[in-house]
Amino acid sequence: MIDIYLQLIVNGIIIGSIYALIASGFSLVYNIQRFINIAHGGMYVVSAFLAYYLIKKLGFSFLLGIPLTLLLCPTIGIIIDFLVYRRLENSPDRESILMIVSFGVFILLQSIVLLYFGGDIYSYGFPAKIGYNLFGVYITKIQLIIIAVTVIVFILLHLLLMKTKLGMAMRGVADDNIIASTLGVNVAFIKTVTFVIGTFLAGLAGILISFEQNLEYSMGLMAVLKGITASIIAGIGNVPGAIFGGLLLGIAENIGIFYLPSGYKDAIAFVILILFLFAKPHGLFGFKSREEIAG
Amino acid sequence: MEGYILHLFIMIGIYIILAMSLNLAMGYAGLANFGHAAFYGIGAYSSALLSINLGLSFWITIFVSGFFTCIIGLILSLSAIRLRGDYLALATLGFGIIVHNILLNWTSLTRGPLGIPGIPRPVFFELKFNSPLSVCILVAFFVLISYIIFRRLLSAPFGRILKALKQDEIATLSIGKNVQSYKIVALVTSAFFAGIAGSLYAHYITFIDPSSFTIMESMLIISMIIVGGLGSIHGSILGAAILILLPEPLRFFHFSPSVIGALRQIIYSVLLILIILIRANPVLRWRRRLW
Numbered sequence: 001m002i003d004i005y006l007q008l009i010v011n012g013i014i015i016g017s018i019y020a021l022i023a024s025g026f027s028l029v030y031n032i033q034r035f036i037n038i039a040h041g042g043m044y045v046v047s048a049f050l051a052y053y054l055i056k057k058l059g060f061s062f063l064l065g066i067p068l069t070l071l072l073c074p075t076i077g078i079i080i081d082f083l084v085y086r087r088l089e090n091s092p093d094r095e096s097i098l099m100i101v102s103f104g105v106f107i108l109l110q111s112i113v114l115l116y117f118g119g120d121i122y123s124y125g126f127p128a129k130i131g132y133n134l135f136g137v138y139i140t141k142i143q144l145i146i147i148a149v150t151v152i153v154f155i156l157l158h159l160l161l162m163k164t165k166l167g168m169a170m171r172g173v174a175d176d177n178i179i180a181s182t183l184g185v186n187v188a189f190i191k192t193v194t195f196v197i198g199t200f201l202a203g204l205a206g207i208l209i210s211f212e213q214n215l216e217y218s219m220g221l222m223a224v225l226k227g228i229t230a231s232i233i234a235g236i237g238n239v240p241g242a243i244f245g246g247l248l249l250g251i252a253e254n255i256g257i258f259y260l261p262s263g264y265k266d267a268i269a270f271v272i273l274i275l276f277l278f279a280k281p282h283g284l285f286g287f288k289s290r291e292e293i294a295g
Numbered sequence: 296m297e298g299y300i301l302h303l304f305i306m307i308g309i310y311i312i313l314a315m316s317l318n319l320a321m322g323y324a325g326l327a328n329f330g331h332a333a334f335y336g337i338g339a340y341s342s343a344l345l346s347i348n349l350g351l352s353f354w355i356t357i358f359v360s361g362f363f364t365c366i367i368g369l370i371l372s373l374s375a376i377r378l379r380g381d382y383l384a385l386a387t388l389g390f391g392i393i394v395h396n397i398l399l400n401w402t403s404l405t406r407g408p409l410g411i412p413g414i415p416r417p418v419f420f421e422l423k424f425n426s427p428l429s430v431c432i433l434v435a436f437f438v439l440i441s442y443i444i445f446r447r448l449l450s451a452p453f454g455r456i457l458k459a460l461k462q463d464e465i466a467t468l469s470i471g472k473n474v475q476s477y478k479i480v481a482l483v484t485s486a487f488f489a490g491i492a493g494s495l496y497a498h499y500i501t502f503i504d505p506s507s508f509t510i511m512e513s514m515l516i517i518s519m520i521i522v523g524g525l526g527s528i529h530g531s532i533l534g535a536a537i538l539i540l541l542p543e544p545l546r547f548f549h550f551s552p553s554v555i556g557a558l559r560q561i562i563y564s565v566l567l568i569l570i571i572l573i574r575a576n577p578v579l580r581w582r583r584r585l586w
Contacts, residue, residue: 036381084568091575095380096327100521103514104567111560119553221510225392228385263400263407270389270396277378277386 016250017150022227023242025201031174035098041224042109047203048210077199114217122215229273235283301427308434314531316488322525324481325461327384330391336508338493353417357494368486372479398505410504
């Protein structure tokens with residue numbers, strides 16, 4: 001019995017790593033943009049398909065295709081930022097309008113992918129082999145890669161945020177960008193850098209998941225919403241917490257579908273989301289936001 | 296050709312009701328609802344199931360399903376009074392997804408992705424609404440009634456209080472208005488009319504399945520009220536008409552279904568983004584104030 005649970009937990013950690021990547025990128029960006037950016041999921045899809053296109057259709061090697069994609073996606077993100085979001089910064093009801101517009105951007109990105117690739121499911125076609133047996137748990141090579149990459153990325157992120165001057169500036173701008181600017185921080189530059197890193201994380205998540213599960217044009221929405229759920233579990237804007245939230249969500253999902261019909265998998269995440277919004281809107285790690293959440 | 300045009304009118308009519316109802320909650324009361332399609336779907340499914348399983352006539356099922364949707368709306372309004380802005384938007388989004396998920400998975404009740412076929416067209420004293428024209432008149436009738444009700448509601452003190460609480464909730468509280476109950480009434484009414492629209496849809500198309508009630512559908516309705524203008528009933532009518540009619544010319548190009556679907560979404564999203572950007576432009580806003 002224990003080994004079933006162990007397997008479920010490991011599966012949860014694998015998908016949870018993906019959620020953690022999305023969630024941390026989302027929280028990072030939320031700290032500076034201060035609105036729910038649904039288009040974060042658009043970056044996820046676009047990156048997955050772009051990598052697939054470069055590697056499978058144009059024959060780039062993984063070593064070339066992946067970094068190229070990860071460079072192009074934040075570029076696209078920045079363009080969208082300048083064309084759309086920056087112009088709406090000062091509008092009344094800013095939060096809602098930006099969320100709606102970001103949803104529009106997301107649908108646009110998703111539709112472009114749909115237009116170009118169609119509704120088919122795409123796959124890298126890695127040979128399906130039974131995984132390694134580690135302590136009674138089965139885990140495949142790809143899954144190990146996902147976990148390994150995620151761990152490395154998070155260590156680097158931690159080092160960046162905590163040990164470098166850039167990271168300190170990023171945290172400062174997230175906390176209070178006015179004070180940060182009086183201390184000589186180039187706020188606009190930091191905002192862009194944060195956005196680039198956040199989008200990079202989403203893009204990386206998209207590429208990693210496309211190795212494990214197949215690519216489909218509609219994969220972005222659930223992914224970003226679950227990433228948001230994970231962020232809220234931890235407390236929106238809390239980047240290290242988002243990692244924990246992602247893992248927790250992944251595990252909860254996997255244990256959940258062990259007991260429920262598997263079709264309800266997505267619903268699990270949103271039930272958790274709603275529970276947290278009601279009971280603990282500031283999340284488990286209570287990140288203090290300046291606005292009231294409950295009326 | 297005539298049938299096609301009537302079909303467009305019918306769908307515009309149904310979406311007008313949906314848009315007006317969402318506008319009541321979002322545009323007037325300021326309650327973000329990203330899961331409005333859930334009400335639409337609950338109305339459609341309850342009406343369909345009642346008429347097929349219990350053999351009730353359309354005239355009964357439409358109102359029963361409307362009231363059932365109200366009850367669900369009442370449950371959702373619990374979140375509307377507790378949450379604000381982004382968080383309410385997320386909760387309603389989650390609600391919409393959960394409802395869609397249930398419609399898809401509770402196969403013993405809803406037949407899941409297979410959908411429910413064979414929903415009877417309305418019958419009025421031996422007159423069966425079989426022809427497109429008859430359904431069009433029926434829908435137009437409901438649109439008219441809904442429009443009158445919304446106009447009445449919104450020009451009455453109810454409407455003004457909703458506007459007030461959207462602008463400044465604390466100020467509205469300070470003049471002694473029970474903001475919570477206004478929010479609840481707004482959302483429940485919004486749910487009722489969305490349920491009615493769902494029922495009309497079910498009994499017109501005679502087949503429903505969960506794919507018509509996704510979050511994308513909710514986004515479509517949101518786009519309609521934004522294009523038409525939040526807080527404007529006439530805007531909802533315009534928005535519904537525009538968003539239904541605009542992608543229709545695509546039909547004549549003989550693209551494959553996924554291409555048409557993609558282009559349609561592209562049209563919607565670009566229109567939404569453009570309208571929002573244009574509205575935010577202070578120069579244009581100033582010009583609009585003149586009329």
